[in-house]
Structures are given as C-alpha cells and as structure tokens.
Amino acid sequence: MSRLIHFNLFEMNCVGHIQHGLWTHPDNNRHRYTDLNYWTDLAKLLERGLFDAVFLADVVGAYDRYRGGPETAIREAVQIPANDPLLVVPAMAAVTRHLGFAVTFSTTYEPPFSHARRMSTLDHLTKGRVAWNVVTSYLRSAARNFGLDDEIEHDLRYEIAEEYLEVVYKLWEGSWEDDAVVRDRERAVYTDPAKVHAIDHDGKHFRVAGPHLSEPSPQRTPVIYQAGNSERGKDFAARHAEAIFTGAPSLEALREEIADIRRRAAAHGRDPDHVKVFPGASVIVARTQQEVDAKLADLRRHIRPEGFLAQRGSGIDLAAYPPDELIDDIVARGGDFTERAVRPLVGRGLRVRDVLESVGAIGRGPFFVAGTPQHVADEIERWADETGASGFNLMQYLSPGTAEDFIELVVPELQRRGRYRTEYTDTTLRERLLGPGIHRLPGTHPGAAFRHAETTWPTRKNPSGS
Incomplete structure (x- = not known):
C-alpha cells in the first residue's frame, strides 16, 4: 500500500x-490577520481538509539591508507588521479537535525557562497538538532589538541552541515524574514533592535551577521542527528534529538531502524513520486548464519584486539601473551589491530586467504545480515518491483561497488514490507523524536521556556545544 502524504499549511x-x-x-484576506475570526475560520477549514498542522513562521526583526534600511519592507508589508504566532494557537485549538500547530520561536534571545512553560501550557491546552519550530534567528535588526550591537555569529548561535535544548529537555522530560501529580483530596496533596525535581543546570550560556512550573503535558516535549540549511544546521536538525522544513533546487537534490539527513540521524543513534522531511510546495489548481491559466495571470499582476529583494537582504537597488544593463557591468563598476546577493548572479549574462522578472516569479522551482486536480495529484505523488519526502508545507498565494482550492479539489483526488487520510485516527501530533502510540519522545531521541531516573543526569559545566 502506498504511504500517506502529509500536509501542513505554511x-x-x-x-x-x-x-x-x-x-x-x-x-x-491577509489584512485580517489581527482578527481572531481569521485564525479560527482558517483552523476549521484546515481540520475539515484533514491537514496535519498549521506551521506558523516568525521573525523578531525587520528586513533592513535592502537600500540600507527597513523602509521597503515596511512599505511592502514584508513580514512587518507581524504579531506573535503563539498567541493565536489557543483560539484555533478551541474550535478544532485534531489540527496540529507548529510555532516558531528562537533560541537566541529569550531564556529557556519561560519558553518551556509557554510550550507546556500550549501542549496542555491543545491536548498534545503542538510543535516547536526551533530557529536561531539571523537578522541583524533582531539582535539589536534584544540589546546587542550585531547578530551573533552563526556557529555560536547553534552552540547556544544546543544548550537551550538541553535545558528545556531537562524541564520537560526530567523535572516532573509521570506520577508526581496525585490529586489526593483526602490528604490534601495535589503533587508529591518527592517526585518534582530541580534541574540545577549550570552551563556556559544558561543557569536554570528549576523545577519546571508546569505538570507533564500530553507530549511533554512538543514535536521538534527545524529548518537549518548549513552544515551545522543540518547536524542540529538530524540530532533533534522530528520534522524538517527544507528546500532544494531539484528533486534529485532533495532526495540526496533527505538521505543525508537520515544518515546523520542514524549516526546520532536515532531511528531515521523518526525524522520526517517537508519541503515547501506551491499549488494552483482549478477544474479546467483555462481556469488555471486565468488564475496564474491574475496572481502575476500583483507580485512585487522589491518585496522579495527586501526579504533576501540583498542590498540590490535594481530600480536605480536601466533594465537592459548587464549585472556583470554593474558589479565591475562596484555597484551596490552585497557579496551574498551578487555571488549567484555573476557570470550568467543577466540583465537587470532578467533579475527583476525572475524575483518572486510565480511558477518557478521543482515543487510548483499549476493544473487540474488530476495533474496536481500526479505531481505531488511524483515529488513524494521520487524524493522520499514525508509530505509538504503548502504555501499560500491567497488566504484562505489557496487552502480552500486545495481542500476542495486536490484532497479528494489524493484520497481516491489512497495517498491522503480520510479521517484522523491519532490523538497527538507526534503520534500522527511517528506512528500509533508514540505520544512522547522515542527512546533514541537525545531528549529522552533527560527523563528522571534513580540516578539523575550529569550536569554539564561550561559545555562547549556540539
């Protein structure tokens, strides 16, 4: 039997x-993001479509490298204004029973103790439907928002993240024993103090005494998502992540990427099948090809290249150059390019208009499809089968129109082929991803090492990170 294909909404x-x-x-309807009904309606729609989860991205700074400041990002609404992703989860959970919620939170700027409590609270309120997308934050403006002069160096951010994860694993997995809460009315004992433990973490970046303030939640540790693309990021993901959001320039590249991630996971002593990979996918679907073509043309009229350039942090002010000027000529004269932006453009004979027309263009990339439900389903099956991807993060063009079209037209087609669930059969998000009965971290996951035992875990003094 062909395996089911999972979907999150990004x-x-x-x-x-x-x-x-x-x-x-x-x-x-994206302007309605401040309206709670926007989120509850979206949650009900996704649950009706049997989605795994809604995956909520986040940033804690503004994109301010394009044209030397944040003005373009602010004008074009490039992830600003942006509100907290965690705060909409309880409302969405209240109107659903099965939909999962993956929320993004950075390990770099805020301490782990309070974050651990927030995530435990969400796991309780959702009855075990929460995931944490672990990020380390890369925007210079984010660092300045938290009192630093500049962003923390890349590998140091991952060193901090390693210790951050150690702290929260101790809080979630080891601070409270499974039977600590007794609720004994006769003796007026709610919790047995002997079964609640301080963690006394004293490390290089964090000192946390504990105990955890929350009693054990259904999953204890939320499902761990991650999206690192660097060598350090990939190794971090292979060590910790249960679901990985990634991308690749081709199906072949993604297949190799997935094989590499699973090899790394096995090297860390984990079961490679406990690491699920979700590339982003863009879908435009309609009942006829004529309707598809009309949708594409309509969407392309609204795309704004400068918004994409601002998000990329390129610093390229392409509007200042004639459309037919060669990029190589601009670079040779010392044009306003950052090294990161210019590297992939040099030596390709590109003109300014070529770059502007390609930036943000709809219809590019290996995981884009526009067509009838049958054609879209064919492509999704091919992507999954040729790469080994567990599923996809569906990107929205219009909200909620993209999700509505997918649920109305593509989901039934995938169900007819046996590639998409016809009902929810699990109780927690981790069980949905890893299999029946797996509600808490598998024993091979590094977080499981911090579960309370007769002999407590060793406390690292000034760890170097790995």
Missing part, C-alpha cells in the same frame, strides 16, 4: 508572508 501572523505583493489582491 502561514505567518502577518500581512505579507512569502508571496510579496499579493496582499493587494481583492480576494486575499
């Missing part, structure tokens, strides 16, 4: 998430 608590300029489309 979202953000803001106006302009990924498809910049499309907030101007008359059928887009």
Whole structure:
C-alpha cells in the first residue's frame, strides 16, 4: 500500500508572508490577520481538509539591508507588521479537535525557562497538538532589538541552541515524574514533592535551577521542527528534529538531502524513520486548464519584486539601473551589491530586467504545480515518491483561497488514490507523524536521556556545544 502524504499549511501572523505583493489582491484576506475570526475560520477549514498542522513562521526583526534600511519592507508589508504566532494557537485549538500547530520561536534571545512553560501550557491546552519550530534567528535588526550591537555569529548561535535544548529537555522530560501529580483530596496533596525535581543546570550560556512550573503535558516535549540549511544546521536538525522544513533546487537534490539527513540521524543513534522531511510546495489548481491559466495571470499582476529583494537582504537597488544593463557591468563598476546577493548572479549574462522578472516569479522551482486536480495529484505523488519526502508545507498565494482550492479539489483526488487520510485516527501530533502510540519522545531521541531516573543526569559545566 502506498504511504500517506502529509500536509501542513505554511502561514505567518502577518500581512505579507512569502508571496510579496499579493496582499493587494481583492480576494486575499491577509489584512485580517489581527482578527481572531481569521485564525479560527482558517483552523476549521484546515481540520475539515484533514491537514496535519498549521506551521506558523516568525521573525523578531525587520528586513533592513535592502537600500540600507527597513523602509521597503515596511512599505511592502514584508513580514512587518507581524504579531506573535503563539498567541493565536489557543483560539484555533478551541474550535478544532485534531489540527496540529507548529510555532516558531528562537533560541537566541529569550531564556529557556519561560519558553518551556509557554510550550507546556500550549501542549496542555491543545491536548498534545503542538510543535516547536526551533530557529536561531539571523537578522541583524533582531539582535539589536534584544540589546546587542550585531547578530551573533552563526556557529555560536547553534552552540547556544544546543544548550537551550538541553535545558528545556531537562524541564520537560526530567523535572516532573509521570506520577508526581496525585490529586489526593483526602490528604490534601495535589503533587508529591518527592517526585518534582530541580534541574540545577549550570552551563556556559544558561543557569536554570528549576523545577519546571508546569505538570507533564500530553507530549511533554512538543514535536521538534527545524529548518537549518548549513552544515551545522543540518547536524542540529538530524540530532533533534522530528520534522524538517527544507528546500532544494531539484528533486534529485532533495532526495540526496533527505538521505543525508537520515544518515546523520542514524549516526546520532536515532531511528531515521523518526525524522520526517517537508519541503515547501506551491499549488494552483482549478477544474479546467483555462481556469488555471486565468488564475496564474491574475496572481502575476500583483507580485512585487522589491518585496522579495527586501526579504533576501540583498542590498540590490535594481530600480536605480536601466533594465537592459548587464549585472556583470554593474558589479565591475562596484555597484551596490552585497557579496551574498551578487555571488549567484555573476557570470550568467543577466540583465537587470532578467533579475527583476525572475524575483518572486510565480511558477518557478521543482515543487510548483499549476493544473487540474488530476495533474496536481500526479505531481505531488511524483515529488513524494521520487524524493522520499514525508509530505509538504503548502504555501499560500491567497488566504484562505489557496487552502480552500486545495481542500476542495486536490484532497479528494489524493484520497481516491489512497495517498491522503480520510479521517484522523491519532490523538497527538507526534503520534500522527511517528506512528500509533508514540505520544512522547522515542527512546533514541537525545531528549529522552533527560527523563528522571534513580540516578539523575550529569550536569554539564561550561559545555562547549556540539
């Protein structure tokens, strides 16, 4: 029997998430992101469509490298304004029974103790439907928002993240024993103090005494998502992540990426099948090809290249150059390019208009499909089968129109082929991903080493990180 293909909806608590300029489309409701009904309606829609989860991205700074400041990002609504992703989860959970919620939170700027309590609270309120997308934050403006002069160096951010995870694993997995809560009315004992433990973590970056303030939640540790692309990020993901959001320039590259991640996971002593990979997917679907073509043309009229350039942090002010000027000529004269932006453009004979037309263009990349339900389902099956991907994070063009079209037209087609669930059969998000009965971290996961035992875990003094 062919394996089921999983789907998350990739979202953000803001106006302009990924498809910049499309907030101007008359059928887009993204401006309603401050309205609680927007989120509860979206949650009910996704549960009706049997989605695994809504995956909420986040940033804690503004994109301010393009043209030397944040003005373009602010004007174009490039992930600003943006609200907290965690705060919409309880409302969405209240109107659903099965939908999962993956929320993004950085390990770099805020301490682990309070975050551990927030995530335990969400896991309780959702009855075990929460995941944490672990990020280390890379925006210079984010660092300045938290009192630093500049962003923390890349590998140091991951060193901090390693210790951050150690702290929260101790709080979630080891601070409270499974039977600590007794609720003995006769003796007036709610919790047995002998079964609640301080963690006394004294490390290089954090000192946390504990105990954890929350009693054990259904999953204890939320499902761990991650999206690192560097060598350090990939190793971090292979060590900790249960679901990985990634991308690749081709199906072949993704297949190799997934094989590499699973090899790394096995090297860390984990079961490679406990690491699920979700590339982003863009889908435009309609009942006829004529309707598909009309949708594409309509969306393309609203795309704003400058929004994409601002998000990339390129510093390229392409509007200042004639459309037919060669990029190589601009670079040779010392044009306003950052090294990161210019590297992939040099030596390709590109003109300014070529770059502008390609930036943010709808219809590019290996995981884009526009067509009838049958054609879209064919492509999704091919992507999954040729790469080994567990599923996909569906990108929205219009909200909620993209999800509505997918649920109305593609989901039934995938169900007919036996590739998409016809009902929810699990109780927690981890069980949905890893299999029946797996509600808490598997024993091979590094977090499981911090479960309370007769002999407590060793406390690291000034760890170097790995």
